[in-house]
Amino acid sequence: MLLPLGATAIVATVLLWELCRTRVLGLLGRARSELVRRRALARGTEGAAQLGYDPGRERRAERRARELLRSCVNEEEWAMYRDLGFLRVWGGDEPHAYLVYPHRPIVAYLPRTGALLGEHCVAFPDHSRPYGSARLPAADDVLAKWMALTADERRVVGEANMHLPGRQLDPGRVKADLARLARWERERLGRAGTRGLGSVRAA
Amino acid sequence: MKLLRLKPGHGEVVLAEGDVGVPAQEAELIEAFRRELDAGMWAAVPRERGDGRREAEMVRSFAEVPRDAERVIFFPRAAGGAL
Numbered sequence: 001m002l003l004p005l006g007a008t009a010i011v012a013t014v015l016l017w018e019l020c021r022t023r024v025l026g027l028l029g030r031a032r033s034e035l036v037r038r039r040a041l042a043r044g045t046e047g048a049a050q051l052g053y054d055p056g057r058e059r060r061a062e063r064r065a066r067e068l069l070r071s072c073v074n075e076e077e078w079a080m081y082r083d084l085g086f087l088r089v090w091g092g093d094e095p096h097a098y099l100v101y102p103h104r105p106i107v108a109y110l111p112r113t114g115a116l117l118g119e120h121c122v123a124f125p126d127h128s129r130p131y132g133s134a135r136l137p138a139a140d141d142v143l144a145k146w147m148a149l150t151a152d153e154r155r156v157v158g159e160a161n162m163h164l165p166g167r168q169l170d171p172g173r174v175k176a177d178l179a180r181l182a183r184w185e186r187e188r189l190g191r192a193g194t195r196g197l198g199s200v201r202a203a
Numbered sequence: 204m205k206l207l208r209l210k211p212g213h214g215e216v217v218l219a220e221g222d223v224g225v226p227a228q229e230a231e232l233i234e235a236f237r238r239e240l241d242a243g244m245w246a247a248v249p250r251e252r253g254d255g256r257r258e259a260e261m262v263r264s265f266a267e268v269p270r271d272a273e274r275v276i277f278f279p280r281a282a283g284g285a286l
Contacts, residue, residue, distance in 0.1 A: 057212060064214025068207075072249040072276075074257045105284060121284030124209075128242075131212030136278070140209040144278045147247040147259035155261075161283035 053132060065139035072143060079188070084180055087142055089149045092202045099177060100145045102138035105168050106160065114178050119167050120160035122148075153202035204268075206235050208244065208277040218277070223270055236265045236275070244277040 070078045073087070081087050087100040091108070096117060099107040105119035124144045125134040136144060148156035165171045206218040219235035221228030240246065240263075247259040248268060259276075262268050268275055 054212075061210075061212055061214040065209075068209075068215050068276075072257065072259070074251075074255065077257070122281050123284045124279040125282055126209075126211050126279045130210055133211050134279075136209050136211050137214055140214065140278070143276075144209060144281075147249065147276065147278070148245070148261075148281055150258040151247055151261040156281050159281040159283060 057131070058137070061137045062139060065137035065143070069139045069143045069146075073146060076188075077146075080181070080184070081139075081142060084177070084184060086177060087146060088181060089146060089202055092153050098149060098202070099174065099181075100142055100149070101169075102141045103135065105163070106145060106149070106156075107165070107169060107174055109174075109178065114175065116165035116171055116174060119163045119165060119169060120157055121163065121168065122156060122160035149202045204232060204272055205274040206232060206239070206277065207274055208239060209279070215276070233265045236268075239277040240264075243280055245280045246275050246277050248272045248275055 069081065073081070077087055085101070089098045089100055091097050095110060095112060096108055097111050098120075099109065101107070103123075105121045107119055108117040109115060110117065122145070124136055124141060126136065127134055135141070145156070165174070204223055205220045207215040208218050210216050218239065219232050221232050223229045223232065236246070246262045246268075248262055249257065249259045250269070250272070251257055260269075262275065
């Protein structure tokens with residue numbers, strides 16, 4: 001009596017397993033994936049906490065950097081950066097100039113024609129990453145480029161990766177920035193009645 | 204004279220400050236200066252020319268820093284950006 005019942009129970013269990021196997025394995029797989037995802041999420045959160053990203057601190061850093069930039073460049077250049085978001089630095093011996101954007105390539109161009117000469121891709125990474133990032137605040141990046149260009153143009157251009165215009169920056173946008181700069185200077189000259197003083201030509 | 208360093212996430216930090224006319228303070232400035240150069244930093248002295256224009260001068264040793272400089276700014280050396 002027990003033997004047939006036992007055999008029936010075994011057969012029923014095997015059949016039940018065959019019927020449910022796909023579903024059970026699917027559930028187990030999804031549970032495992034969810035566990036992995038949650039662990040990764042936890043690691044990411046811990047990572048972010050370790051990096052200590054703080055928007056407030058970043059804003060304070062940028063404010064501090066802008067004050068330092070303001071104290072280093074002259075009034076016209078500071079107004080240019082404040083109003084337009086970039087600086088113009090005159091080139092050394094050649095009749096060229098540079099547009100200095102924060103965290104973007106330095107653009108060389110001919111002021112007389114507006115022709116774009118090239119993009120100098122350069123960065124000032126701080127590998128000590130004090131708060132998890134190697135990037136300086138935007139105004140500090142501009143200041144670093146300004147100092148490097150006005151002090152030793154050849155050196156900074158030599159360190160940069162040079163590309164034709166359009167590699168990273170839209171030439172149309174750069175031309176629009178040059179037009180904005182020209183308009184800004186006209187308005188400024190109109191207000192002041194005198195030509196402001198820029199930086200010295202790049203060394 | 205102040206020695207400043209540009210720092211990610213912070214803006215500039217004062218590394219050292221002192222009077223170059225006082226030997227002990229000058230020694231501290233020199234020590235801090237060397238430390239930054241050893242860390243691979245570039246050093247620049249922002250200055251104003253007689254005609255009102257502004258520029259920076261790169262310095263490679265403390266001896267190259269003008270004695271009347273108010274500040275020396277250290278910043279990470281340039282590296283080629285995105286290829």
